[in-house]
Amino acid sequence: MLGTNPYDANFTIPEQLRVDALSFDGDLLTIHTSTERPAAECPLCGQPSRRVHGRYTRTLADLPWCGTPVRLRVRVRKFFCDEATCERRIFAERLEEVTHSFARGTDRLRGALEWIAFALGGEAGARLARELGLLVSPDTLLNRIRGAFLADPEEVRALGVDDFGFRKGNASGTILVDLERHRVVDLFEGHSAGSIARWLGQHPGVEVVSRDRSNVCREGVNAGAPGAVQVADRWHLLRSLVLGLEEFLLRKRTALGKAAASGTGSEEEDGLPGSIDDDGVSPLSVRLGRPYGSIEGPAHKRHERLVERWKDIRRLHLAGASVKDIAEWVGTSQSTVYRYRELSEPPPRPGYRRRASVLDPYLPYLLKRWNEGCRSAKRLHAEIRERGYRHSVDTVNRLLSSFRHTEQQGKKPSHAPRAKKGSIAGASPTAKNVAALFMRREEMLSGEQKEYLERLCASDAALADARRLTQDFAKMVRSLEGEKLDRWLGEAEASGASVMEKFATGLRKDLSAVRAGLTEEWSNGPVEGFITKLKLIKRQGYGRANFDLLRARALAA
Structure with missing residues (x-):
């Protein structure tokens, strides 16, 4: 049903029905209709019959007309089945392409409600539906999501795997994304190597798997698809390097501060242009927040x-x-x-x-x-x-x-100070800020930042090695130069920076996936995007985003 647009054409009466009368009471438009076909087929044996047994009236809700709710009252006939071998003697004619058996609304109304439900969820969808003239409750829209038909996914060749937080702090799930079509393939509760291996065993066509560097994903892919090419995500590689750099730079805090102090000297900050200093009052800093x-x-x-x-x-x-x-x-x-x-x-x-x-x-x-x-x-x-x-x-x-x-306090506000300019502010830059400078491209550094990094690297050989190797690795990642990985690993292991030795050792434990990550174009970027969309869908649920609803909306997104 989600593959069709219920608003492709203007409001018309289905071709199988003939309009007999119209009635309007100010709030509801009722259309009285009947069928035109001379015969109907038995739903069990398929034999046509022309012998009418009787008639009854079905009431169906339909799409609104100009914001006015519409109701169809269809005169339906019952027929005798003359096939001697058929178990059913009397049957009612089917309203194909209009509605299903026992349904209380038309198929196009169901399709419109499914579109609204999958796009907005229960509460927000119900508000929009009321504005459009569709009288429906939030629970009904959620039931439309649960009852919607979702086609089986096509064969997947390139797969992205990652975990997400279903509930903050105490529950996790696994999301699988087709990296070629940029669609969510599946969503299941829990994040374990066994569940990933089972899914891959049921889908043997997977050739490439992009993942983070966690042991769960690595072991699951090894067990479920041992022949697939595993690609370590490049963002996670850089993130691991940054975290290691921050821990390393924390132990170099004294050097960070000295390099900043030698650049700033003992000069005092100047006031803003036009600062007032009259009546010989000594300058007093203006407080813009709490005392x-x-x-x-x-x-x-x-x-x-x-x-x-x-x-x-x-x-x-x-x-x-x-x-x-x-x-x-x-x-x-x-x-x-x-x-x-x-x-x-x-x-x-x-x-x-x-x-x-x-x-x-x-x-x-x-x-x-x-x-x-x-x-x-x-x-x-x-x-x-x-x-x-x-x-x-x-x-x-x-x-x-x-x-x-x-x-x-008996003083006169007469001086307006300003914050220091530049990213190297204060006498003690943080490890996080310096790690970011290590990762930044050389052409994107300001003059002040370049001078600071030169003073810092000149003061410590280990810091100089760490920055040089960080720049080389970041360039490999950005340019997909995986052929240089072996040489870089050798230099990192022989350097005087402990963080690079430790990082290189970790890369060797997953060397084939890291090499593929620095060579292939696949990455977990689309997976992270769908995780962000999952968070939006959960917030739209207003607390009604159970796993079955979340999975259905994610697969239809």
Whole structure:
């Protein structure tokens, strides 16, 4: 039914029916019809019959006309079956291409409801149907999804496999996508090697399987389709490298900070052009958010808790405890244990640094008007809107609150600072930011970023090797240069960067799939796209996205 469009033609009466009368009561259009065929075939033996036994009336809901609900009242005949060997003596004529036996609506109405149900689900679909003149409940639309006929998928040659979260945190499922046709092939609960192997065993035509680097997918494909070419997804390869880089750079935190400090020097930040400094008042930073003390206190307590957690993790790690046991005893995640166990010093406490604000271009003008005596946020908001400001008055109101706070301290707001420019901000860049710079193409780096990376690599040979090898691997991935993989693995294993040695060792465990990922064009990109669509379908379900409904809508998407 989903293969046809119920709105291909204008509203017409089916050819098998003849209109006898019309009636309209203001809210409902009723069309009285009857059949024209002189004979009907028995549904059991198929023999035609002309002997009429009697008549009865069927009431069928139909597509609306100009937003008005339509009801068909069809005069149906009963016939005698004269075939001596037939078990049925009396039968009713079938309304083929109009409706099915025992149905209470026409086939084209059912098709329209299925289109709405598969596109919008229950609640949203019912609202749209009411606007179109279709009187239907959300439960009825969900039943249309469950009862819809879904054709068997065609033979799949290139398959994408991945897991998705059916329920957040406590349930997972497996999605299979045809990478050639970009369609969902199947969806089933659970994510295990056995379920993937069973599905592949039932579909022996699969030649290529794109997957992530998890053991579940690898073992499932090896068991279910040992002859298929396995392709490791390129995004997951780069993601694994980035995570390793972040863990490696955390242990180089001192070098990251020194490279940034040597570039910034001890110069103070300049104020905004046009900042006011009259009456000999010393400059005072303008607070655009909460007072500094309200941020400093909780931040100090949070840092104390982090230091205590680091001490516990280090003590248990040096005692020989495993990562899993440490995570359970300390009450944190295993990723935190991996990050903290290698730190020889407590994690430093990040300093409070003012962020850039949408009001920065207008601070000089606002300071001037404030010092002139204007205290109305609405008036100042209207004035800076004429100068190009496009945000809400609430931001202006918060700024004026900080001005009042400054004046209550007996001082005059006279200086408007600005946030530092560039991506290398502050004296201690994070490992995540530096890892992103390692991955970024050389031509996309700014001058400041290039200078920072040059200082950083010059200070540590291991960091220089890590950046060089990261750039080479990223280029291999982007250009599909799998023939260079063996040479790169040799350089990584011989380098002084432990992260590259560890990453190369992991690649060798799945070398054939990694090589195919760096050579073939297949990837898990379409699979990730359908996982995003699954999340949208679940949200549209308003809590009514059970697995059978989710699977049906995903297969029809």
